[in-house]
Amino acid sequence: MQSAAKAPYRATFRVQTVGIEQVEQCANEDYELIPDFANQYAQMAIFKVGDDVRQDMLALQLMRLFQNIFQQEGLELFLYTYRVIATSPGMGVIECVPNALSREDIGRNTEVGLFEYYRHVYGKADSAKFQNARRNFVISMAGYSIALFMLQIKDRHNGNIMIDSEGHIIHIDFGFMFESSPGGNMGFEPDIKLTAEMILIMGDLTAPAFQWFKELCIKGYLALRPYRHHFQTLVALMLDTGLPCFRGHTLEQLNARFKPDASEAEAARYMHDVINRCAHSLRTRVYDIIQWYQNQIPY
Template sequence: MGMRHLISSRVDFIGVQCSFCVCFTLQAHIVDVRNIPEALPYFITPKAVDDNSVLLQQLPHWAPCSISQALEFLTPAYKGHPRVMAYVLRVLESYPPERVTFFMPQLVQTLRHDDGKLVEGYLLRATQRSDIFAHILIWHLQGETVPEAGKDPNSVKNAAFLELLPAVRKRIIDGFNAKALDIFNREFDFFDKVTSISGVLYPLPKEERRAGIKRELVKIELQGEDCYLPTAPNKLVTGIQVDSGIPLQSAAKVPIMITFNVVDRDGDRNDVKPQACIFKVGDDCRQDVLALQVIALLSDIFEAVGINLYLYPYGVLPTGPERGIIEVVPNTRSRSQMGETTDGGLLEIFQQDYGPVGSSSFETARQNFIVSSAGYAVASLLLQPKDRHNGNLLFDNVGRLVHIDFGFILETSPGGNMRFESAHFKLSHEMTQLLDPSGVMKSDTWIQFLRLCVKGYLAARRHMEGIITTVALMLDSGLPCFSRGDPIGNLRKRFHPEMSEREAANFMIHVCKDAYNKWTTAGYDLIQYVQQGIEK
């Protein structure tokens, strides 16, 4: 048996005895496994760092690991050990900067513990290699929110972090050459002007706000052909649809939705497509970024192993304190919007839109609903998003479900954490009518849904550590989802690392059956309908 096969995946060694066996095998064959990054967690441990283990001397010769694994070594548990840090920096430098931008929120947080300024040094070097990396980093630096006075238990430590961020931002900008500085100024000036429209609208009566948006949009000029959407750097902006501006309802200041004309950076410049974005002011969207990072990781995992599950990790980017840009999911309506045109449930709506049950178009839409519902069932089990009323559930024009708005995840929920939504994911009666025509969990489509949920959950478990690391690195960020309980410990528990694959599969089946039209979901929809007028 080859060494790579022996330690091909960490999930194969769940359990104390197996981990001991693997560690023993690694130490006996340390030179043979240096080309296997998956072996690293079995000998680079906080204890190895505390003991300054001789095994750490092998790190200069070790193959580069994944970015998420490298970031785990930046946590305080590894105490900035010189050999570990040298390896981490080598790994990060081995990836194109644009690949690393996905983990920018986590890299910014590691600056809290960067006493040797090694991470800062890497970030500054990467900004010299990529304008996009520099821009995304600056937006995230600007997006760190200053906590209210007296609300931060680590105020002294946090103050030092918040003082560092503008200094890093200045060093990045000071390092730009003339061309890079010109690109930066045009990109940021354009989107700062769009975002600032919200402040102009705030004093206006509601009935005048849409006209006010158009007046402001007409004033904004697009300079150059290299301006791009901050949430999607591969989309170049060719213009603004000045009549598209819509003021949105919000408890915060006036968010606005604006549609841009965009083209793919590497595609046909004549293939212009619309892309709407929401610009928020007075609303911290960093938690949405974290939730969508996990959803994007799950989407990549499902694709890599060939599981037909659908997730849509739309773009979100903080651009300043309590400011941000959110991509609008194209070709979608919320479930509450669908309820404005019909009194029927999803089954009736699908028949209106796609034809009678049994027709090719209807069954294709049903299949799309199944694969997307299963994808979000797995994501919801792990993230525990609450506030799942019908305004936060979208359906696209081919029948796929998309969840939006992740203001309550992990340990938090609306209504002072009264936890009305006790099911792991929303599976209302009208959803089960599509998933399970039999009504008694016997339909072929229900069995398909269960199988997809199980496959997705088992695939996610194999990448448990990377997902947990991505979340855990944000623990000091001050995000509401970390404000109570044990969010990281409970996230790990939901992966059930102590279970065999068969046990984990049975657990996921139980989760699905438990969610099947659970009364608390229907009850929460009723509360939303009464309080906010959101259709059930």
């Protein structure tokens, strides 16, 4: 994560589900919560000090709005919106993504590409298990590609990308978004991280799975456009917080990405062009190489 050097502490808790009445009774000094092991589960979390997680909270709140719209429109797009709580401007608690490995860890443990990793975990490419994992990869790649583009999320090295046990891709750590980016806000990375190994899982640029991925991206993008004012309002409420992602033109640039004056066909072509421009982007490759030399993150 971006703040790996800023005193993170990982811990696992036993969490018990309780009702509203029990929560209210906790204010009573005489009340004692009785452990109910049948309703408990393990929850891993990271405590972070020296890092403002309010930006992560904003990104995930916007993604939840994405999820609601996708569900309302009947679109099968996957986003995992893990929980983040800011306890102060420089401290916070972050839920760990369960049953998932970072692409960095996969690279360190196996030294193989994603396609080979999927074949190792899920079996041959024509097996039902692999096909289901590929399907999960496509619907999550499409969901996160829309989010990366609309929120301009950067710093997409392999330490910030995870693969869960069902084959979904999950992005974490949103320390750079909107108008902020690594290297002094130079905006070096492309709008979407779409590498050769990601495309290979879907086949190639002409494969049915990749065409379905593009179709999902376009449909998801078109579904968001009528709700652009909802996103602008939510972002506007945070403009006075002093978060580094706001540099004076956030709302203007966000609105422009919705293409409010374009027809639906024009907006569809716009999103199609964004995907094509990002596929096999040399800038993505260069950024991963830089992360390898600076932080030894495999790519």
